[in-house]
Amino acid sequence: MSTVNNNTAQSVLDQYQHKPAAKTTGDSAMGKDSFLQLLVAQMENQNPLDPQDNTAFVAQLAQFSSLESMNNLNSTVESFMGSYQSSQALQASSLVGRSVIVQSGQALVDTSKSFTGNVIMPASGSNLNIKVYNDSGAVVKTLELGEWSAGSVDFIWDGVNNAGDPVESGNYTFVAEAMIDGEATALPTFLPATVNSVTLGGGEMYLNLAGMGRVPLSSVQTIGQ
Template identity: 80%
Template sequence: MSTVNTNTSQSILDQYQLKQKPSTTGDSALGKDSFLQLLVAQMENQNPLDPQDNTQFVAQLAQFSSLESMNNLNSTVESFMGSYQSSQALQASSLVGRSVIVETDKSLVDTSSSLTGNVMMPANGSNLTVKVYDDKGNLVKTLPMGDWSAGTVDFIWDGVNEQGEKVPSGNYKFVAEAEIDGTPTALSTFLPATVNSVTLAGGEMYLNLAGMGRLPLSSVLTIGQ
């Protein structure tokens, strides 16, 4: 006749833990093999006169399988994100020393050559103008652009003021405005800048631009030579 295990003072979990070797890493997570050993120990020590319902074992296995799948998915996603960030950093590092067009109203301008920028027209408009200010806020030049349809409009500043004199190189601000539906409307400008270095912060890539500081990679409109 089979003997019923009546030792109720010690749980199956306690019996299992006595067989384990001390952890050398401090990791107390229950692995798949350990879970199966615990499940077998639970089955071996159940009361044969009142056995545990098989559906309970199946439910335990299903819960563990679901948890293991989630852990594997998390590991896969983390690995994918690490690879993506490394790839993004490698691509961004190739921009160092190159010229990019970014959404900004300020630029470090070398007036020995012409500057080409862009204005974004959200809708058809008239009397488009681009005003150039120096770093002291003085108006240097007004560029009349006329009427334009919705889209990107190029403009060129040759580095001279209203008197036709060449101004010194430095930081300049560009303010674009047009009348849209009869209302004066401020417009976004996109200006060139040289990439000095790149920075990865908070999962996003930033470009450190000469004369502009740090801007997100997502603000880049075009990449030059």
């Protein structure tokens, strides 16, 4: 009886052995065809008196199938991310020049027209007032809104100071406070701002707002006209 030469199988295996010192170009990863060729070579050159266990072949096929599925999944995810980023860019271009409302205590105000914002009352309270400060830190206007129940409360500033005189356009700070359960409580304010530009990066969209700087799109409460 002739003896089966196992060197052939070893030669085939050597073709796919990783050699760190060798410099290769192009795609050096083992593909599906290469894997099947290696598997067939193993089967053809196995010792018929001591054949490889079928379980080993099934395990190799299962491992390759799992790896190929992962590669296909990666390709699908990359394609999805590309479509998502394109959609974000389209959405971003439509926001430039529009007004949005975000939680902020400062805003760029055009005092030639009425400025509208709102505050959030966490519970019913009284003596709700909003103080408007200029760049110098001086109070130019106090809006007294009285008693309110829990919820969102809108306010309007007509661009004049406490003496009734018009003030210049510019950056102003809004500080809201109310008496809740007998204690003076600071309240969050939500103010409008114009979108000057949009920045995409790190999977998040950031809006560059006039008078407020950079804020994430996720922090926007309302998108206006």
